[in-house]
Amino acid sequence: MNPFLSRDGVIADDAGVIAHAGNPVSEQRRLESGSAIAPRADRTAIRLTGADRKSWLDSITSQALTTLAPGDSTELLVLDPQGRVEHAAAVVDAGEELWLIVDAGDAAPLVKWLTMMRFRADVQIETPEGVQVIGAMRGGAAADALVDAAVRVGEVPVVWADPWPSVTAGGWQYAEAAEHPGTGYHWIEAVVADAAPLADLPLAGSLAVDALRVAAWRPRWAAEVDEKSIPHESDWLRTAVHLNKGCYRGQETVAKVHNLGHPPRRLALLHLDGSDSVLPEKGDVVYDGDEEAGRITSAVRHHELGPVALAILSRRTPADRELVVVAGEDRIAAAQEVIVPADAGRTADIPRLTRLSRRKQVDPPTVD
Template identity: 40%
Template sequence: MSQSPILSRYSGIGAVPAPVTPPEGIAATAWHYGDPLGEQRAATTGVIVVDRSDRSVIELSGAERLTWLHTISSQHIANLPDRRSAENLSLDANGRVEEHFVLTDIDEITWIDTPGTHGEGLLTFLTKMVFWAKVEPVARPDMRLLTLVGPGALSGPVAEMLRIGPDAPVYAADDLPEAHHDDEPLGFWRRMPALGALPGGSDTPLPVIDLLVPESLLPYWWERITDAGATMAGSWAFDALRVAALRPEIDIDTDDRTIPHEAGWIGGPDQLGAVHLDKGCYRGQETVARVHNLGKPPRRLVLLHLDGSADERPAPGDPVAAGTRTVGRVGTVIDHFEYGPIALALIKRTIGADTELTAAGAAASIDPDSIIEESGVQAGRAAVERLRKGPR
């Protein structure tokens, strides 16, 4: 099994690997460092650092990299400024999500990262779509991702050491301090959407900063960040905070029928989305436009509170039932330091928050704050109604 350099370093002194061994070629990372709930709590007052070396990284070079990627994906990035990031999707012909990835353009290179199980497939798709464009997609297994979560990611000793100002906008990016270390590039940081607060809830969102760095310098940056006061945290803490913030992970919280509206991925970078509604043609656009203008998605992503006394917890992919009727599927299941056992789930839109549910036999309830009702009249629907009524 391939291990991240961080897990290898701390495996005998507190680091606990995830209970599920990752597929071949994907680095194992720490699940926690002995206190998973305390690691989550540390993010609310200071800053935690999480090793996310299990993500795959792809480099795009070439003069047409952004305009080319714009034509084959869902986000409007043809004119993405230097040192800016965005989230993006690749859809199939029916508008179902095949890939979800984050991209950052810096110094005429576009860096893409995606869950490790999707790295090879995404690279294959990008390579296949090059044709005559001036772009070259290349896998970069030598690059690794670290993530900071908490108010200390934007202010305090860690932020000061990384030279990240408190007013850095979401999706901004810049070089890490010091141009090089032993003649090797140090990587860059970017700000991502916040974690930790439910939409409509009262909790304060937690700032998130990603660092993309060479694997050879991963221990170097880890030490500098922890020496500056960051708490080491594992994937358990990160997943608990993203679940509470309704941030889905492809394949775990989605299935082969998921469309972007169901997962909350609609919107340009300004709306923290991955699907821009005002861009040109791309594969799957017809479904996106039809749902946006005329219909509603059949399911929606919600937060479930699970019965902690149940003998067994549900697993991703397990059915959610209302009585004897299946009404959804379970995604990430995790223990949160405040909410207890929670999960993301894709549930039929007609199911209300007061519906009694079970997930793999365990009692479950929908957090009402996770349901965002759309009360406005859709533009396409309004136009149809005007046509039906005729001229006045």
């Protein structure tokens, strides 16, 4: 099923995830230009059928789905009752079917949860065999070939266009960058049954895919999510949460933090000192002086930015502070680039009543 693993120079793990095909830096450039494809053995496709598929999924997740039209793409989160992220999925409306594309480690747990939540809804959930997920950047011949090779439901190709380049309807962006790096991140993923027509295209591995993702400040379930994650701290309200839809599990926390509070942690891009050629790993601790400030979630070598990482930091960590990442025996200096600011949230325009003790003292009028 996977004609790519036998290519010369391909390095893959036991699960078939290709790390690189000989030169990760060149692969980034080819991927960015739209001339390479990236087989995603670390991604899994799930198919939903049945008359209630959209209204049912809308009612239990963070995204508004009932208005999707054939060919539309979006993404959703499944939250626990306290608003913490449990699952994340890309969504493609394929007409008579709804397809989800998820990180492979989340596929079985998500299918189990969806099955438990089905009750009497007319929905069928399956993980089709004999298909794989392949990614590319829009705007080149590789993406065109990928769309042509995609599974079709009627005339609709099962191709997910990542919504990250802009804030989606009902979403909200916390990042205050004048030009968000995600605006140029035109990533697509296709569900493919026969990859043979793509076998001769240039390949890019997961190292190249992650480098472009990190540079775009794009969160991912397999990397940025832990047991405490809420969508606000990774700026995931931007594309995965509809703030004006009806109720769903975790919605109260989403609204409360966004309108009245601040997320306790914040996503930042760290520019790492590359003089020792050491790259941290997911989970490595970030220090502000002697105090733990957070942890690395993704670390990559970008072809232009050099060694960079995404990290989840405490909101209390000053944005201008030089940090240190401890990677084994190595200490790596890191400079912050703010993604989610410390004052994110508290968007509700609620009048603040002046406390009685702080009211200006007014002398009583004099009487002649």
